[in-house]
Amino acid sequence: MHSFPQHLLDGHANFMSGRYSRERDRYRDLASAGQTPTTLMIACCDSRAAPEMIFDAGPGEMFVLRNVANLVPTYQPDGGQHGTSAAIEFAIKGLNIANIVVMGHGRCGGIKAALDPAMKPLDSGDFIGKWMSMLGELPSQLGQNDLLTASERQTAMERISIRNSIRNLRTFPYVAALEQEGQLAIHGAWFDISSGELWVMDESGDFIRPAL
Structure with a gap:
């Protein structure tokens, strides 16, 4: 041992x-x-983008859900084992979270894999490929734009993926209802690992750098 x-x-x-x-x-x-956090943070499991460090959060301040590429699936009560959906359910129903933040980041490996159709699976199970497939045709549609450089395409897909996850969040009936009632706010954010900059989504869906 x-x-x-x-x-x-x-x-x-x-x-x-x-x-x-x-x-x-x-x-x-x-x-x-017990814990009484007010924010559910849905972030990538990338070791370089730890939400508690980025937001200087203390113990008990954030309920953090991390997975590959900070993806949120659609609401699927089909009896399957849905770890991400279970965490969302607990945060909303069990902790009465007031804010949900979907935070992506630059140089995301999951997004890079989704954009590269030639990339081979790391293992025969191809769990990453199956997980990233929830982005549907978005990566291939973006890949058809040959006027974008590889880095521009990557950043664009990272941000599009955040919007897609927010759209999927709203398929959860209780999320949509609480947001409509004004009891829940949903936010998007993108963190640049190299510069430490944080970009947040405004009401139009654009990413802007908030004033410090």
Whole structure:
């Protein structure tokens, strides 16, 4: 049996002597009273785009759902095992979340795979390919525009994917109802890993850089 990675143990020791020591009372309150986050963050599992770091969030402030390419499927109560849909259901029905943020990021590997029809599966199961297929024809439609460079096409698809996930979110009946009633707000965001810039969707769907 392999020993537990030492760098993780070292990191936990730093956590205990640093952040946990400073916020001990808060962690104990969260343990006894439970969590009451106001925001569901749907982000990519890419290790370079951690929402808690990007938004400087403390413990208990955000309910974070991460998957490949921050995708949201349509509402499908078909008896299947839907991890992303289960997390959305719990956030809305169990935690009474007031905000949902779908956050994509630059240089997303899942989006890159979706844009490259020649890319071979990493394994015979091709879970990534099947997961990314929920984008439908959007990658191939964008790929037909030969006036875009590869990086422009990638960024465009990352942002289109955010809009697509938001559209899929609204197929969940309780999400659509709460949004219509003004009890839930849905937002889109895109994070640039290289520069640290955050772009957010305005009411028209355009991505803009908010004033700091």
